[in-house]
Amino acid sequence: MDLTLPASRDSIWPIFFDVARIARLIPGCEQVEEKEPLALYTAVMKQKIGPFKLEVPTEVRVEDILAPERVRSRARGRDKFTGTTLDVLLEVVLAPAENNGTRLTVDSTLQVAGRLAALGYPVVKKKTEEIFVEFEKRLRAELGVA
Amino acid sequence: MDAARHLHNTGEIRGDYLEKVTGQAQFASDVVIPGMLHGRVLRSPLPHARIRSIDVSAALAMPGVVAVLTGADLAELSAGRNSHWGLYLRDRPLVAIDRVRYVGDPVAAVAALDEFTAEEALDAILVDYDPLPHVTDAREAMAPDAPLLHEKMDKIQNFYFRGGTNPVEGTNIFQHYQYAHGDVEAAFSRAHRVFEDSFRFPMVVHAAMEPHVVIADWREDSITLWSGAQSPTTVQKALSLLFGIDMAKIRVITPYVGGGFGGKSSVKIDPLVTALSWKAKRPVRVCLSVSESMLTCRRLSADIELKTAVDAGGKLLGKSVRVVMNGGAYADTGPAVAVKAAIRAIGPYHIPNLKLESYAVYTNTVPGAAFRSIGGPPAVWATESQMDVIADALQIDPVDFRLRNMLDKGGLVKPDLRPIDVDMPGMLRRGLAAMDEAGGNSRASGVAVAASDPGIHALGSALVRMKIDCSVLILTNTIELGQGAHGVLRAVASRVLGQPLARIKVATPDTDLAPYDWVTGASRSTVIMGLAVEEACAEISREVRQLAAELYGGEAAAYVLADGGVAGPNGFTSLLDLMVRANGIDSGEFVGLGRITPRYRNGDFSRMPLFWETAVGVGETEIDVETGEVRLTRYVSVADVGRVMNRKSAEGQDEGAAIQALGHTLYEELVYEDGQPLNASMIDYHVPAIDEAPREFHTVLIESGDGPGPGGARGMGEGAILPMAPVISNSLARQYGVRVRELPLTPERVWRAIREVQRDARRGK
Numbered sequence: 077m078d079l080t081l082p083a084s085r086d087s088i089w090p091i092f093f094d095v096a097r098i099a100r101l102i103p104g105c106e107q108v109e110e111k112e113p114l115a116l117y118t119a120v121m122k123q124k125i126g127p128f129k130l131e132v133p134t135e136v137r138v139e140d141i142l143a144p145e146r147v148r149s150r151a152r153g154r155d156k157f158t159g160t161t162l163d164v165l166l167e168v169v170l171a172p173a174e175n176n177g178t179r180l181t182v183d184s185t186l187q188v189a190g191r192l193a194a195l196g197y198p199v200v201k202k203k204t205e206e207i208f209v210e211f212e213k214r215l216r217a218e219l220g221v222a
Numbered sequence: 223m224d225a226a227r228h229l230h231n232t233g234e235i236r237g238d239y240l241e242k243v244t245g246q247a248q249f250a251s252d253v254v255i256p257g258m259l260h261g262r263v264l265r266s267p268l269p270h271a272r273i274r275s276i277d278v279s280a281a282l283a284m285p286g287v288v289a290v291l292t293g294a295d296l297a298e299l300s301a302g303r304n305s306h307w308g309l310y311l312r313d314r315p316l317v318a319i320d321r322v323r324y325v326g327d328p329v330a331a332v333a334a335l336d337e338f339t340a341e342e343a344l345d346a347i348l349v350d351y352d353p354l355p356h357v358t359d360a361r362e363a364m365a366p367d368a369p370l371l372h373e374k375m376d377k378i379q380n381f382y383f384r385g386g387t388n389p390v391e392g393t394n395i396f397q398h399y400q401y402a403h404g405d406v407e408a409a410f411s412r413a414h415r416v417f418e419d420s421f422r423f424p425m426v427v428h429a430a431m432e433p434h435v436v437i438a439d440w441r442e443d444s445i446t447l448w449s450g451a452q453s454p455t456t457v458q459k460a461l462s463l464l465f466g467i468d469m470a471k472i473r474v475i476t477p478y479v480g481g482g483f484g485g486k487s488s489v490k491i492d493p494l495v496t497a498l499s500w501k502a503k504r505p506v507r508v509c510l511s512v513s514e515s516m517l518t519c520r521r522l523s524a525d526i527e528l529k530t531a532v533d534a535g536g537k538l539l540g541k542s543v544r545v546v547m548n549g550g551a552y553a554d555t556g557p558a559v560a561v562k563a564a565i566r567a568i569g570p571y572h573i574p575n576l577k578l579e580s581y582a583v584y585t586n587t588v589p590g591a592a593f594r595s596i597g598g599p600p601a602v603w604a605t606e607s608q609m610d611v612i613a614d615a616l617q618i619d620p621v622d623f624r625l626r627n628m629l630d631k632g633g634l635v636k637p638d639l640r641p642i643d644v645d646m647p648g649m650l651r652r653g654l655a656a657m658d659e660a661g662g663n664s665r666a667s668g669v670a671v672a673a674s675d676p677g678i679h680a681l682g683s684a685l686v687r688m689k690i691d692c693s694v695l696i697l698t699n700t701i702e703l704g705q706g707a708h709g710v711l712r713a714v715a716s717r718v719l720g721q722p723l724a725r726i727k728v729a730t731p732d733t734d735l736a737p738y739d740w741v742t743g744a745s746r747s748t749v750i751m752g753l754a755v756e757e758a759c760a761e762i763s764r765e766v767r768q769l770a771a772e773l774y775g776g777e778a779a780a781y782v783l784a785d786g787g788v789a790g791p792n793g794f795t796s797l798l799d800l801m802v803r804a805n806g807i808d809s810g811e812f813v814g815l816g817r818i819t820p821r822y823r824n825g826d827f828s829r830m831p832l833f834w835e836t837a838v839g840v841g842e843t844e845i846d847v848e849t850g851e852v853r854l855t856r857y858v859s860v861a862d863v864g865r866v867m868n869r870k871s872a873e874g875q876d877e878g879a880a881i882q883a884l885g886h887t888l889y890e891e892l893v894y895e896d897g898q899p900l901n902a903s904m905i906d907y908h909v910p911a912i913d914e915a916p917r918e919f920h921t922v923l924i925e926s927g928d929g930p931g932p933g934g935a936r937g938m939g940e941g942a943i944l945p946m947a948p949v950i951s952n953s954l955a956r957q958y959g960v961r962v963r964e965l966p967l968t969p970e971r972v973w974r975a976i977r978e979v980q981r982d983a984r985r986g987k
Contacts, residue, residue, distance in 0.1 A: 159348055161350075161351065163353050186896065187267075187268050187269075187271075187353050187896075187897070188267060189267040189268055189271075189351050193267030196903075197898035197900060198900055201895070
């Protein structure tokens with residue numbers, strides 16, 4: 077994901093660590109809890125992919141952080157019903173852009189194991205892309221920008 | 223019909239055709255053994271990971287599940303022996319132990335009463351993975367900070383191919399090959415022009431109609447396999463080393479195989495299925511799906527860099543070849559492929575200064591393996607494309623440029639190899655003439671030539687038994703996978719023993735019964751097994767004629783074998799009568815053994831290559847400039863095969879190889895993203911269908927009669943896969959000015975290249 081937002085870094089950065097706000101922005105993300113500030117969070121990811129409904133209790137560990145520029149975190153979880161495990165590495169970078177704006181890039185690597193993987197990677201990848209599109213829409217709404 | 227054709231029964235309708243079209247032919251996948259279980263394989267969904275734990279309890283509790291094999295079983299199974307196997311490097315465990323290295327790596331195997339239950343049980347196995355960094359690109363895998371796939375290089379010498387590999391410890395490079403003659407740098411510095419070009423060749427899969435299949439039956443101290451393996455004897459040897467059972471107690475039976483193309487050569491799933499049978503204490507059948515076969519092996523992809531120096535007269539002065547091959551997660555036969563890719567990039571040309579370098583590199587992808595002309599298609603694609611690039615720049619006709627540099631018969635491609643044994647310039651001219659005769663225009667066609675050195679080991683034996691009724695049974699471990707080898711062997715026996723083809727049978731290959739053969743591959747069966755059968759039959763012929771001379775008088779040389787018996791100075795005697803007279807009863811048989819070794823013909827068979835497999839392609843294409851879609855419309859394929867043993871089979875081999883090449887040229891590529899194969903299914907991966915074959919295909923088979931095989935035959939079946947990609951690419955360049963350096967030539971790539979040419983034209987470049 078690579079987008080430029082007409083908002084400052086300082087206004088965007090806190091959103092990522094405000095559990096209530098971030099939960100609203102990520103589709104299917106529920107019960108977000110801060111276990112250790114800027115270090116450890118938990119959440120439940122609920123998604124429907126193909127014929128599967130997933131409910132993945134997820135632990136998000138912040139691996140590297142430099143406010144308000146970048147944060148790297150790893151999310152891991154397992155859905156009991158389908159035996160699906162998710163492992164997502166997210167790298168978020170906020171860079172100043174023209175007109176007081178911010179360039180937000182999110183690099184993600186996703187590994188899926190278990191029954192969900194049987195659907196084939198393209199299906200999983202497409203779902204991830206849909207989640208990012210929806211996230212961008214909600215983020216813009218949250219910031220009140222087009 | 224000329225005498226030579228009659229002699230070799232070239233018009234025979236092969237015995238297996240009727241069996242196959244009526245569904246009577248038995249393939250390994252048709253075999254049913256009493257008490258047989260069905261196995262399925264759980265595969266890694268991750269490109270690279272540690273296995274933290276595997277919980278098989280739920281799977282084992284399922285009704286119908288008999289056994290689950292995991293890495294935890296190997297300590298007991300291997301009992302002090304190495305549980306890893308390989309062809310050059312012992313790098314592959316029987317089943318994953320603590321780590322997976324590609325999406326598709328076998329993690330566990332289930333044996334159940336039926337296939338459905340086995341499949342269901344896979345879902346019940348819980349594997350906890352700890353993902354590791356992965357790398358799927360060969361160049362990235364060569365970087366110093368790349369994730370390492372194997373911590374040590376456990377080398378094996380002389381196991382399947384002669385010699386060993388040259389890995390670089392502490393890296394992912396499992397083969398580094400180098401060769402030089404002359405002074406290539408000096409040639410570059412004094413050249414009129416130096417051309418540097420890079421080409422890419424994709425990962426492609428074998429796509430045999432029958433996927434990999436094995437039935438293994440492990441008993442107290444013996445193993446029986448029904449396998450679709452191309453090298454039953456190598457399977458036998460590998461299993462003996464892995465499981466500590468004498469080779470003589472390991473029996474490999476190979477019914478008809480539904481295509482191999484190298485994807486079933488050496489050893490593939492046989493050790494895993496055998497281990498599952500050990501665990502289940504029952505015979506187990508594992509028949510992979512086509513998608514699983516696509517995750518079992520593939521052709522090594524390649525980046526090829528060529529630097530070529532020419533003088534002002536269009537003579538090649540020097541050439542350097544650098545090939546980087548993506549070898550996948552396990553080395554398999556990749557080290558040999560990398561060597562051949564470098565050598566096969568030389569072409570049938572005189573190159574006084576030459577430098578070759580190639581690498582094969584581990585990546586987190588499906589293991590690379592032998593595939594019809596190992597290393598050949600990437601090498602020839604690069605070299606023959608560049609020949610046209612150079613000709614174009616020097617404003618020399620590309621055919622003329624080739625002929626100025628082409629070796630005559632007897633010329634040296636590389637000093638340590640046998641001189642080229644075919645008339646390449648003559649072959650090229652025949653191809654051009656055939657295109658014109660067919661109504662095409664050879665001067666506007668794409669043209670490419672190829673010379674490859676088959677990596678044949680001259681080791682193979684055959685037993686022939688002639689019964690009292692003159693029916694003949696051939697015992698061989700050369701397998702029949704659609705190429706027609708058994709038909710050729712029958713034709714050889716028919717000719718030497720003077721019996722009609724209808725009386726000659728080739729037994730199902732069985733290592734308990736038939737003598738050793740190295741592999742069915744590398745275009746070797748007609749020559750090696752053909753000669754072995756010829757020798758065995760000659761031994762029988764000598765014995766029969768000698769006996770007839772003793773019993774009926776005269777010299778043995780005065781007798782000839784004829785339909786049903788032997789004819790001599792005093793007329794015809796049936797073999798039955800001969801046997802009764804000799805032995806007192808109407809029983810017995812004649813047995814002949816034919817053995818081919820490197821010492822054959824005073825050691826001449828130790829010299830590599832045994833013969834040159836050469837090819838010429840001439841083709842015309844059409845292009846839809848709006849969509850970039852390319853069609854091959856007319857194609858001429860030429861090969862000097864020495865002697866045609868069966869015309870239908872020979873033409874089928876030639877056409878099949880060329881159309882298979884149409885796949886990697888226009889359509890096929892196994893695509894990876896984030897370590898995952900995106901199109902490992904026959905829905906998403908397109909192999910050429912009949913409506914994509916050219917409207918006209920002309921095979922020209924030259925019979926020079928000077929090959930090393932029976933009747934002067936050479937091997938064939940691989941050569942025609944070589945010229946196709948550069949023929950099409952060169953045709954596009956000649957007709958449309960478009961030069962794409964990456965295969966496959968997809969509509970998108972071609973369309974973009976067309977747009978670029980049009981943009982350049984508008985800008986007046």
